[in-house]
Amino acid sequence: METPYDAKQRLSEVNQAIQAVLLGGQSYRLGSRSLTRADLALLKAMRDELEAQLANEALSPLFSDTYAAFFEGR
Numbered sequence: 001m002e003t004p005y006d007a008k009q010r011l012s013e014v015n016q017a018i019q020a021v022l023l024g025g026q027s028y029r030l031g032s033r034s035l036t037r038a039d040l041a042l043l044k045a046m047r048d049e050l051e052a053q054l055a056n057e058a059l060s061p062l063f064s065d066t067y068a069a070f071f072e073g074r
Contacts, residue, residue, distance in 0.1 A: 011054065017038055018043045024037070026040065
């Protein structure tokens with residue numbers, strides 16, 4: 001039975017994709033064929049979202065549905 005694809009696994013793959021872009025370039029051509037990797041800015045945004053999701057999952061569920069509002073100038 002296959003385990004569900006979780007944020008930690010996705011984060012690992014996104015980090016590998018970022019490393020591939022940084023080491024091998026955004027795109028390259030070999031003869032008549034070309035390869036374009038994912039956009040680095042998009043990968044970084046995905047990484048930030050996944051890191052935030054993992055940080056949120058690590059928090060205590062005590063205040064997981066609590067929001068704070070600040071009313072200034074009253």
